[in-house]
Amino acid sequence: MSISGSAAIVGAAQVDVFRTEGRSPVGLMAVAVRRALQDAGLTLADVDGLFTSSSYYAMPTLTLGEYLGISPTHVDSTSIGGCGFIAQLAHAAAALQAGLCTVAVIAYGSTQRSDAGKLVSMAEQSVYELPYGLIHPIGAFGMVAQRHMHQYGTTSAQLAELAVSARQWAMLVDDAPYPTPLTVDEVLASSIIASPLHRLDCCLVTDGGGAIVLTSAERAADLRSDPVFLLGAGEAQNHRNISQMADLTTTVARDSSHRALSMAGVALDDIDTVHVYDAFTISLLVLLEDLGFCAKGEGGAFVGEGRLAPGGQLALNTNGGGLSYTHPGMLGLFLVIEAVQQLRGNAGRRQIPGARLSLVHGMGMTLAAHATAVLSATPQA
Amino acid sequence: MTAQRPTPTPRGEEAVYFNHAANRELVFQRCSDCDRAVFYLRTLCPGCGSESLEVTVSSGLGTVYSFTTQYRAAHPFFAADVPYTLVLADMEEGFRLFANIVDRAPGDVHIGMPVETIFDPVTDELTLPRFRAATAGVPS
Numbered sequence: 001m002s003i004s005g006s007a008a009i010v011g012a013a014q015v016d017v018f019r020t021e022g023r024s025p026v027g028l029m030a031v032a033v034r035r036a037l038q039d040a041g042l043t044l045a046d047v048d049g050l051f052t053s054s055s056y057y058a059m060p061t062l063t064l065g066e067y068l069g070i071s072p073t074h075v076d077s078t079s080i081g082g083c084g085f086i087a088q089l090a091h092a093a094a095a096l097q098a099g100l101c102t103v104a105v106i107a108y109g110s111t112q113r114s115d116a117g118k119l120v121s122m123a124e125q126s127v128y129e130l131p132y133g134l135i136h137p138i139g140a141f142g143m144v145a146q147r148h149m150h151q152y153g154t155t156s157a158q159l160a161e162l163a164v165s166a167r168q169w170a171m172l173v174d175d176a177p178y179p180t181p182l183t184v185d186e187v188l189a190s191s192i193i194a195s196p197l198h199r200l201d202c203c204l205v206t207d208g209g210g211a212i213v214l215t216s217a218e219r220a221a222d223l224r225s226d227p228v229f230l231l232g233a234g235e236a237q238n239h240r241n242i243s244q245m246a247d248l249t250t251t252v253a254r255d256s257s258h259r260a261l262s263m264a265g266v267a268l269d270d271i272d273t274v275h276v277y278d279a280f281t282i283s284l285l286v287l288l289e290d291l292g293f294c295a296k297g298e299g300g301a302f303v304g305e306g307r308l309a310p311g312g313q314l315a316l317n318t319n320g321g322g323l324s325y326t327h328p329g330m331l332g333l334f335l336v337i338e339a340v341q342q343l344r345g346n347a348g349r350r351q352i353p354g355a356r357l358s359l360v361h362g363m364g365m366t367l368a369a370h371a372t373a374v375l376s377a378t379p380q381a
Numbered sequence: 382m383t384a385q386r387p388t389p390t391p392r393g394e395e396a397v398y399f400n401h402a403a404n405r406e407l408v409f410q411r412c413s414d415c416d417r418a419v420f421y422l423r424t425l426c427p428g429c430g431s432e433s434l435e436v437t438v439s440s441g442l443g444t445v446y447s448f449t450t451q452y453r454a455a456h457p458f459f460a461a462d463v464p465y466t467l468v469l470a471d472m473e474e475g476f477r478l479f480a481n482i483v484d485r486a487p488g489d490v491h492i493g494m495p496v497e498t499i500f501d502p503v504t505d506e507l508t509l510p511r512f513r514a515a516t517a518g519v520p521s
Contacts (some may be wrong), residue, residue, distance in 0.1 A: 001495050127389035128421050131509050133459040134467055142449030150492045195450040243479035248447055355422055
């Protein structure tokens with residue numbers, strides 16, 4: 001019994017995705033939940049499945065349920081870093097199919113920008129890494145980039161192309177926080193944080209709340225919004241600590257994406273929009289290779305020449321992604337929300353005409369966990 | 382106010398590792414059943430599931446697999462050390478170790494360079510293995 005096509009996203013909302021004025025992390029989640037439910041034509045009383053993950057709350061489904069005043073029959077606080085929300089799409093679909101819940105909400109909220117840019121994390125650090133002063137996560141990604149450069153000749157200028165393309169996309173969003181162009185030279189002139197990565201190789205540090213609502217495909221047909229169907233989903237994990245990642249240049253993203261595409265019965269060539277976790281230029285480049293958009297080691301050449309910019313070969317991170325639009329600590333849910341906007345035809349100036357199939361891929365921690373989803377405007381591909 | 386050193390709380394097999402470090406020994410485990418080099422110390426072999434793991438002293442010699450030089454400190458305690466370079470080294474017994482390198486300026490570390498392990502008693506309770514450039518080549 002496959003979950004493919006059995007569940008649909010029927011509501012989506014995001015709030016305060018750059019800076020919030022006076023909302024706490026759970027407060028951001030709650031507002032996003034209410035707006036996503038309004039989008040779906042549902043109310044809090046309909047919600048019996050609650051899915052979330054948090055860097056602030058150790059027991060986030062309890063925190064959010066109490067704040068909302070609801071008593072769900074099924075909860076899931078999968079904690080695998082920023083891709084957890086993409087993994088929860090399948091968890092929610094399975095729970096809906098099994099009758100454990102009938103309306104599932106996946107929610108997230110963070111005040112990371114208001115917290116003065118400090119990365120908020122409850123995650124413990126390995127006793128074998130903690131005493132040495134590695135900055136999580138950029139120190140680890142510096143080592144990934146150094147190795148990729150050594151093995152494949154990738155350059156800082158090639159990595160910078162990813163930040164430049166992201167900014168071009170972000171400039172098509174009405175509420176873009178940095179609505180001016182970025183150049184490769186500007187990226188290379190920004191200060192080095194963890195060699196060889198510069199400040200502008202890093203994602204933004206923002207606040208933000210997000211929520212999506214899922215229900216069965218049957219029930220979705222009776223609701224007001226255009227449903228977005230979950231056709232495929234896959235997960236994979238490889239390590240917890242960067243010092244245990246055997247090959248710093250290769251991830252198990254290829255496994256999770258293969259599972260998702262197989263379940264959906266589609267190929268990469270069928271995909272119209274692509275939404276890939278971009279906490280850093282190097283993490284995005286490695287994931288693009290592992291997802292199969294180019295061969296391993298050829299990412300540096302692939303990401304240039306405007307291939308990833310608006311009008312290019314690949315419609316990637318069409319709102320500017322984490323690099324240039326929003327990255328409130330954990331990005332995964334915001335990748336899903338942007339895919340939903342594209343598949344509903346609601347993406348404004350950045351709309352990909354006729355977008356019907358989207359691939360969403362997230363990583364958690366430092367390339368440790370992976371989750372891929374194939375989303376569709378129609379119940380079958 | 383002086384920032385406090387980020388200090389691990391080693392438990393069980395983790396404490397075995399740091400106890401050996403205090404005696405100036407870098408240890409890993411060798412699986413008695415599949416001969417795999419296991420690091421960090423575990424209660425079972427991640428290769429074959431065996432509980433038969435032998436704590437083994439390493440030569441401390443390795444080569445740099447990758448590195449980064451950080452121009453910001455991970456924690457206020459390290460602020461005076463910036464910039465500092467952190468290294469992943471492949472040790473000759475077949476495991477990988479993460480630590481900082483103490484005797485090389487930024488720009489003077491490269492992938493493939495030989496390193497050796499030194500021991501730094503940073504407190505009465507904690508001795509940290511660190512790297513320095515190896516004076517002789519690592520036997521292949």
